Amino acid sequence: MDRLTSMQMFVRVVEKGGFSAAAEDARISPTMVGKHVRQLEDQLGVRLLNRTTRRQSLTEIGQLYFERCKQALLEIEAADASVKQMQLLPRGVLRVTAPATFGGQMLTAVVRAYLERYPDVELDLSLNDRVVDLVEEGFEVAIRIGALPDSSLIARPLQPYRAMVCAAPEYLARCGTPQTPQQLVKHNCLSFAHGNRYNLWQFSQAGVRQEIEVHGNFRANNGLALRTAALNGIGIIMQPEALLRDEVSAGRLQRLLVDYELEHRPMHIVVASNRKMTPKLKSFIEFVVAHFGRDSEAGGVALTGLD
Numbered sequence: 564m565d566r567l568t569s570m571q572m573f574v575r576v577v578e579k580g581g582f583s584a585a586a587e588d589a590r591i592s593p594t595m596v597g598k599h600v601r602q603l604e605d606q607l608g609v610r611l612l613n614r615t616t617r618r619q620s621l622t623e624i625g626q627l628y629f630e631r632c633k634q635a636l637l638e639i640e641a642a643d644a645s646v647k648q649m650q651l652l653p654r655g656v657l658r659v660t661a662p663a664t665f666g667g668q669m670l671t672a673v674v675r676a677y678l679e680r681y682p683d684v685e686l687d688l689s690l691n692d693r694v695v696d697l698v699e700e701g702f703e704v705a706i707r708i709g710a711l712p713d714s715s716l717i718a719r720p721l722q723p724y725r726a727m728v729c730a731a732p733e734y735l736a737r738c739g740t741p742q743t744p745q746q747l748v749k750h751n752c753l754s755f756a757h758g759n760r761y762n763l764w765q766f767s768q769a770g771v772r773q774e775i776e777v778h779g780n781f782r783a784n785n786g787l788a789l790r791t792a793a794l795n796g797i798g799i800i801m802q803p804e805a806l807l808r809d810e811v812s813a814g815r816l817q818r819l820l821v822d823y824e825l826e827h828r829p830m831h832i833v834v835a836s837n838r839k840m841t842p843k844l845k846s847f848i849e850f851v852v853a854h855f856g857r858d859s860e861a862g863g864v865a866l867t868g869l870d
Contacts, residue, residue: 751798
């Protein structure tokens with residue numbers, strides 16, 4: 564017999580005043596109630612109840628065991644209730660991974676609103692430009708930029724990740740301002756060192772797409788480092804609008820080639836297909852979609868499930 568069930572039956576016998584009343588309350592036979600109590604006594608090697616033909620009473624050690632059992636059962640009940648509560652409200656640690664620039668500049672900027680709305684959630688954000696294995700590395704959700712290969716991930720599309728070409732006024736005064744993408748080959752272009760196509764910049768105009776192979780004396784695998792290099796007049800960069808927008812507004816960087824459309828990379832929020840949709844995970848996905856989803860500029864969208 565289950566030890567926990569036997570403890571519950573023993574407590575019920577004491578509280579109800581007898582085997583028959585406990586059996587009626589538990590909807591089992593008095594014989595089964597008696598077996599549970601006897602099993603506890605056999606396991607403990609003591610008598611818990613003094614039995615007569617008319618009534619049962621606790622022994623001295625039975626009284627102590629009853630009090631401890633009752634407290635233990637209350638603790639178990641509280642533990643069960645806390646688990647059920649966690650299934651209803653967002654709470655606990657949520658491990659998220661995102662690309663360094665998007666996570667550091669855009670996602671972190673709106674995280675405060677999420678944490679204020681769900682104060683029982685702790686957000687553990689890891690910024691990394693490599694493709695992270697969600698299952699192997701223990702992440703519950705990720706932001707991915709670029710085309711998604713076939714995988715076991717479930718994805719929700721977000722707004723495309725847009726870039727701009729910029730340089731410091733000081734660099735442009737020294738080296739001139741390119742008027743077409745082709746003229747970039749004569750400039751010092753600072754590339755994002757990721758993958759084997761880091762120095763291929765793509766543009767389109769009137770539906771005509773062109774790919775320019777640029778060169779420069781500095782590259783980095785971090786957008787903030789490239790922005791700092793551009794601010795110091797080292798060369799021209801192509802980086803996300805979110806990273807450069809404030810610098811352009813302040814005049815510290817100048818936007819270039821505005822008549823050309825740059826490559827827009829798709830962006831998704833993804834989870835593993837076998838990941839349970841807990842309240843904390845669902846609330847975070849809804850929050851990200853509301854701020855960065857395709858319809859977010861029109862006031863946000865609601866998420867009823869990943870599609």
